[in-house]
Amino acid sequence: MPTAGWVKMTEKERALARRWYDEGKSPSTIAELLGRDASTLTRLLCKQEAAKKQGRPCALSKAQVDYLERKLDQIIVKADGQKMITVEALQKATKTKAGTQTILKALHDRDIYFRKLREKPVLTPADVKARKTFASTYRHKSRAWWLQQVHAFIDGKYFQVYLTGAERARAAKHNTFGAYRRPGKGLCAGYVKPKKGGLKHYTGVKGVLLQVGIGGGKVVTVHEVTGRWSGQAAVTFYEALGRGLAKAWPGKRKYRILEDNDPTGYKSAKGQAAKVQGNMDVLEIPKRSPDLSLLDFAVWKEVNRRLRSQEKAWPKSRRETRPNYIRRLKRTIRNLPKEFLENSIGDMVRRCQRLQEAKGNFIEEGGHGR
Numbered sequence: 300m301p302t303a304g305w306v307k308m309t310e311k312e313r314a315l316a317r318r319w320y321d322e323g324k325s326p327s328t329i330a331e332l333l334g335r336d337a338s339t340l341t342r343l344l345c346k347q348e349a350a351k352k353q354g355r356p357c358a359l360s361k362a363q364v365d366y367l368e369r370k371l372d373q374i375i376v377k378a379d380g381q382k383m384i385t386v387e388a389l390q391k392a393t394k395t396k397a398g399t400q401t402i403l404k405a406l407h408d409r410d411i412y413f414r415k416l417r418e419k420p421v422l423t424p425a426d427v428k429a430r431k432t433f434a435s436t437y438r439h440k441s442r443a444w445w446l447q448q449v450h451a452f453i454d455g456k457y458f459q460v461y462l463t464g465a466e467r468a469r470a471a472k473h474n475t476f477g478a479y480r481r482p483g484k485g486l487c488a489g490y491v492k493p494k495k496g497g498l499k500h501y502t503g504v505k506g507v508l509l510q511v512g513i514g515g516g517k518v519v520t521v522h523e524v525t526g527r528w529s530g531q532a533a534v535t536f537y538e539a540l541g542r543g544l545a546k547a548w549p550g551k552r553k554y555r556i557l558e559d560n561d562p563t564g565y566k567s568a569k570g571q572a573a574k575v576q577g578n579m580d581v582l583e584i585p586k587r588s589p590d591l592s593l594l595d596f597a598v599w600k601e602v603n604r605r606l607r608s609q610e611k612a613w614p615k616s617r618r619e620t621r622p623n624y625i626r627r628l629k630r631t632i633r634n635l636p637k638e639f640l641e642n643s644i645g646d647m648v649r650r651c652q653r654l655q656e657a658k659g660n661f662i663e664e665g666g667h668g669r
Contacts, residue, residue, distance in 0.1 A: 308335070311341065321345045356399045364405045367393055370413075380416060419661050420587035429585035431659030438655045442645035449582060450544055450554040451512035451519045452644070454594035455528065455561075459506045460624050464615030466502045472651050507625050510536045511594060511632060512543060512556070516641035519543040521629045530567030537573035544579075557582045559592055590664055591650060597643035599633070605631050 312333055319329050326340040333340070346609050359367070395402060422430070432656045452464050508528060512519040520543030522536045544554045556579050558565050564667045575583060589595035606628065653662040
């Protein structure tokens with residue numbers, strides 16, 4: 300047992316002692332310099348014994364934590380989102396003697412925290428098979444192939460129209476992720492935003508449906524659908540797309556377009572006939588696969604971000620007319636930077652490779668999974 304007043308040697312003292320020892324000083328001399336017992340320095344410098352780990356032994360070994368992590372994944376997959384898996388359930392399933400707080404700390408040390416379930420379309424076995432087939436077919440295609448051989452990525456989106464300061468403020472809140480706050484704080488203005496997926500909010504004016512085509516790092520067409528989306532509306536869009544393709548890809552006799560399986564317009568009999576008439580071959584992405592649709596995974600978000608950025612400096616009293624808003628929306632889409640569009644199209648290479656690795660299941664779309 301150490302004497303009263305004893306203080307454990309610091310790492311700095313140990314490093315200093317080793318340096319002096321390497322310089323030729325004896326352990327007794329170093330002990331005098333540091334005010335330590337000579338036997339302590341002899342054990343440190345001459346015997347070279349590995350320092351014993353101090354403190355209480357770990358309740359869970361690395362192998363046990365590996366097992367906990369593996370088992371946690373298994374029971375979550377088995378539950379399939381139908382019930383919440385708690386740390387108590389994990390403790391029971393693994394018959395671990397360690398307490399729940401010890402298990403939680405071990406998981407937290409590996410950055411495993413209780414997080415909200417990520418929301419994705421529900422994939423059927425047929426969807427997974429189709430996605431895997433798509434990945435197998437296109438995973439070896441290069442960035443240049445996606446830029447040069449797919450002449451237009453097409454999709455449609457219904458945009459709400461925000462004309463007043465109050466509606467613009469509401470739209471801006473949707474893009475704000477969160478704020479630093481104490482656990483009990485956060486119900487006053489500045490800490491809340493409109494609930495996603497809640498009741499539809501009417502902005503006071505009719506929205507607008509746009510059908511957009513992008514290919515080769517440029518916007519091929521931006522088409523406004525004036526009535527209901529239907530087979531006839533799809534014909535009008537494909538005619539506009541054909542004119543845009545002829546301008547963007549002069550000299551081409553046939554065009555390859557990537558689209559989803561929209562049954563109302565793209566897959567309608569009139570829509571199919573219009574594509575044949577316009578010499579358009581279709582590269583169809585699998586059902587429920589927005590992660591393979593360029594406009595879904597990149598363009599729409601960027602357009603909304605740019606619209607909100609434009610409105611940031613506007614006075615609250617400013618009111619925009621619906622035709623002006625739609626013109627600004629179309630102009631924003633047409634002015635998307637070429638570099639952004641090329642990089643987004645080129646990302647299809649990584650997405651197809653990840654989809655192949657995931658065997659047709661969901662993929663991490665960004666650099667981090669949260």
